[in-house]
Amino acid sequence: MSTFVESRFEELKRYVRLSPDDARLLTDFRALAAPHFERITQEFYERIREHEDAHAVFTGEAQIARLQRSLVRWMDRLLSGTYDEAYFEETANIGRVHVKVGLPQRYMFTAMALIRVALTRIADDEARERAPAIREALTRLIDLELAIMLESYRENIVSRLRRKDELENQALTRSLARSARYVNAVELARVVIVGVDSAGTIRLFNREAEHVSGFERDEVLGTPFAATLLPEEMLEAHGTRVADVAAGRTKTYEIADGLIRTRAHNVRNVHWHLAFAPGDGDDIVLFAMGKDTTDERRVMERARQHERLAAVGTLAAGLAHEIRNPLNGAQLHILFLERSLKRDKADPELLEAVDVVGDEIKRLARLVTEFLDFARPRPLQLTGVSMHELGKRVTQLLALEASQSNVTLVIDLPLQDIVVMGDRSKLEQVMLNVLQNAIEASKATNGAVTLRIRRKPRHVAIDVEDSGPGIGALDAPIYDAFYSTKPNGTGLGLSIVHRIVTDHHGSIDVESVPGRTCFRITLPIEAPEAQSGRMKAAEAAGRPTEES
Amino acid sequence: MVMDAPTPPRPLVLLVDDDVRTAQTLARMLREDGYDVDFAADGAAAIGRLTRDPMPDVLVTDMTMPLADGLAVTRYARSRRPNLPVFMITGNPVLVTRAPENITPAFVVLTKPLDYEIFLEQLRAL
Numbered sequence: 001m002s003t004f005v006e007s008r009f010e011e012l013k014r015y016v017r018l019s020p021d022d023a024r025l026l027t028d029f030r031a032l033a034a035p036h037f038e039r040i041t042q043e044f045y046e047r048i049r050e051h052e053d054a055h056a057v058f059t060g061e062a063q064i065a066r067l068q069r070s071l072v073r074w075m076d077r078l079l080s081g082t083y084d085e086a087y088f089e090e091t092a093n094i095g096r097v098h099v100k101v102g103l104p105q106r107y108m109f110t111a112m113a114l115i116r117v118a119l120t121r122i123a124d125d126e127a128r129e130r131a132p133a134i135r136e137a138l139t140r141l142i143d144l145e146l147a148i149m150l151e152s153y154r155e156n157i158v159s160r161l162r163r164k165d166e167l168e169n170q171a172l173t174r175s176l177a178r179s180a181r182y183v184n185a186v187e188l189a190r191v192v193i194v195g196v197d198s199a200g201t202i203r204l205f206n207r208e209a210e211h212v213s214g215f216e217r218d219e220v221l222g223t224p225f226a227a228t229l230l231p232e233e234m235l236e237a238h239g240t241r242v243a244d245v246a247a248g249r250t251k252t253y254e255i256a257d258g259l260i261r262t263r264a265h266n267v268r269n270v271h272w273h274l275a276f277a278p279g280d281g282d283d284i285v286l287f288a289m290g291k292d293t294t295d296e297r298r299v300m301e302r303a304r305q306h307e308r309l310a311a312v313g314t315l316a317a318g319l320a321h322e323i324r325n326p327l328n329g330a331q332l333h334i335l336f337l338e339r340s341l342k343r344d345k346a347d348p349e350l351l352e353a354v355d356v357v358g359d360e361i362k363r364l365a366r367l368v369t370e371f372l373d374f375a376r377p378r379p380l381q382l383t384g385v386s387m388h389e390l391g392k393r394v395t396q397l398l399a400l401e402a403s404q405s406n407v408t409l410v411i412d413l414p415l416q417d418i419v420v421m422g423d424r425s426k427l428e429q430v431m432l433n434v435l436q437n438a439i440e441a442s443k444a445t446n447g448a449v450t451l452r453i454r455r456k457p458r459h460v461a462i463d464v465e466d467s468g469p470g471i472g473a474l475d476a477p478i479y480d481a482f483y484s485t486k487p488n489g490t491g492l493g494l495s496i497v498h499r500i501v502t503d504h505h506g507s508i509d510v511e512s513v514p515g516r517t518c519f520r521i522t523l524p525i526e527a528p529e530a531q532s533g534r535m536k537a538a539e540a541a542g543r544p545t546e547e548s
Numbered sequence: 549m550v551m552d553a554p555t556p557p558r559p560l561v562l563l564v565d566d567d568v569r570t571a572q573t574l575a576r577m578l579r580e581d582g583y584d585v586d587f588a589a590d591g592a593a594a595i596g597r598l599t600r601d602p603m604p605d606v607l608v609t610d611m612t613m614p615l616a617d618g619l620a621v622t623r624y625a626r627s628r629r630p631n632l633p634v635f636m637i638t639g640n641p642v643l644v645t646r647a648p649e650n651i652t653p654a655f656v657v658l659t660k661p662l663d664y665e666i667f668l669e670q671l672r673a674l
């Protein structure tokens with residue numbers, strides 16, 4: 001393979017006429033451009049976030065952070081001035097990485113356009129009379145870079161076509177007696193169907209399987225079923241039973257809370273049904289049939305939460321109002337008592353006792369108010385909410401509290417503002433609440449709390465990360481009303497957050513290990529109304545049928 | 549304070565609340581803070597008091613009471629003195645904002661438990 005790239009590269013280099021003069025110009029230019037690398041990188045990744053198919057290849061924020069460093073290094077390398085075999089061999093490797101992660105080829109062009117524009121603009125602004133020559137050199141080099149990276153896509157297509165031919169030949173020579181009717185049925189089924197042979201190798205992979213996993217058929221046929229499609233945790237729990245079915249020791253096996261691994265290194269929930277079914281027409285001995293339950297589970301979870309809230313709401317709201325009457329009497333009398341004690345120069349200990357009662361009454365009053373907020377929420381008042389403004393405002397509001405707790409509050413906003421249709425004061429309440437929890441959690445360790453806001457193709461992700469001890473059990477009912485681990489907590493903060501976020505058709509998730517807890521709130525950028533309207537329209541039209 | 553009668557030395561507050569013990573403590577503190585206070589223990593008694601002079605300078609009323617609620621008392625008081633300042637104290641402010649008619653000028657809604665210091669400030673600002 002490398003000799004192939006080698007000769008190809010020499011030829012391409014000659015074609016664009018990348019000369020030693022160009023190399024010198026570009027090395028000089030590096031000094032001007034380097035201070036901008038960081039910013040270009042940030043723009044680069046923000047742009048990707050706006051596009052679903054490009055964004056889909058990402059596996060998480062940690063990877064993005066790693067990639068940002070890779071890209072800075074790549075720009076540095078681009079302007080290094082040495083364009084030899086080793087250089088272009090590495091370029092080809094970078095291309096292969098992108099093929100491997102499944103980045104559609106078209107985004108290589110669009111992404112490169114951003115870099116090209118950014119660099120030429122720097123040349124125009126800062127390189128004066130040398131700008132035209134630098135621009136030409138950049139064009140030659142960048143197009144050469146692209147041409148070589150894109151070779152990898154061609155290599156990939158060629159090898160896939162070859163494998164496909166092989167597989168089809170195998171099928172023909174064994175004259176699989178599958179009638180076209182059944183093939184069609186398997187294809188059209190809205191069920192994941194994977195056929196596995198006695199060696200555990202995938203032999204059949206239907207369209208729904210492609211749809212759910214994101215893999216294309218020819219990528220997975222011939223690969224081991226378990227390693228390709230089943231995540232570790234599922235193998236641990238069910239691996240031996242799966243092997244039992246494949247060996248015919250068990251006829252069927254069901255995994256209601258199963259998983260499938262996707263091409264983008266994520267997992268989705270799948271209700272699996274495995275059946276031992278050897279036939280005489282082919283090698284398949286096991287059919288793994290599955291239904292994608294990821295969205296269903298999410299909707300069910302949300303509905304359950306709403307139901308619980310509605311049930312407590314009506315009854316308890318009435319009670320909460322009633323509690324305010326005795327509280328009113330208690331508060332006035334305690335104030336009266338305090339005044340009289342002060343006037344009579346009473347024992348400070350008496351005054352302190354009165355103070356405590358006063359504080360407790362205030363706390364009860366706060367509990368009632370929070371509870372009513374939660375049980376009887378006011379309807380959303382939607383406006384365009386700027387994430388920049390909101391982020392800055394809440395961090396300002398909490399600056400004092402953070403510094404008093406010796407917690408460093410970090411705000412990490414995207415370069416370009418994101419405007420979400422939502423209820424400003426409620427979203428503010430959400431952020432304040434989650435941030436306050438994070439600050440409190442980090443207090444003991446003098447830690448740091450980060451508010452990070454990022455664009456996703458159709459959502460905004462608001463992450464609140466803290467360095468506290470973490471949430472003990474991740475399945476603790478932290479969003480349930482009155483669940484609290486804090487000595488002074490009302491147990492309503494996160495319930496209210498959950499309520500507001502789901503009212504915005506968003507979601508909230510938490511990841512937690514000791515020393516790092518991250519709450520992620522995801523909100524749709526479109527208005528909740530518009531969204532549910534669109535969802536209904538899509539339901540009415542049925543799921544889009546794929547072309548055949 | 550805007551008044552059409554000669555200014556009395558101490559402003560007169562009409563306090564209406566069916567929680568008699570609490571109201572009396574509140575009245576006592578208001579007196580200490582420079583106000584005269586008349587008291588009525590339900591809505592009907594308050595309306596009865598409002599038929600007689602002297603008219604109060606301020607009405608401070610509970611919302612939910614037997615016989616006539618705070619809104620009824622307010623309406624009657626305003627029929628006698630259109631610009632009378634009114635403070636409505638309630639455990640359920642939503643109920644008050646859903647009042648059937650717009651009452652102008654608007655009254656001040658205070659949520660229970662009453663924060664006396666803030667209330668006093670508002671009273672002094674009249």
Ligand code: HEM
Binds near residue numbers: 048093098108111
């Ligand atoms: C001109 C365009 C691009 C350049 C120069 C570039 C550069 C790089 C470099 C230098 C690496 C590291 C390769 C290695 O580990 O050896 C990389 C990896 C990667 N790039 Fe790009 N990239 C480009 C476009 C994109 C786009 C548009 C996406 C879209 C999401 C993307 C996603 C990734 C991913 C997912 C990885 C690998 C990840 C990993 O290590 O987990 N790249 N890229």
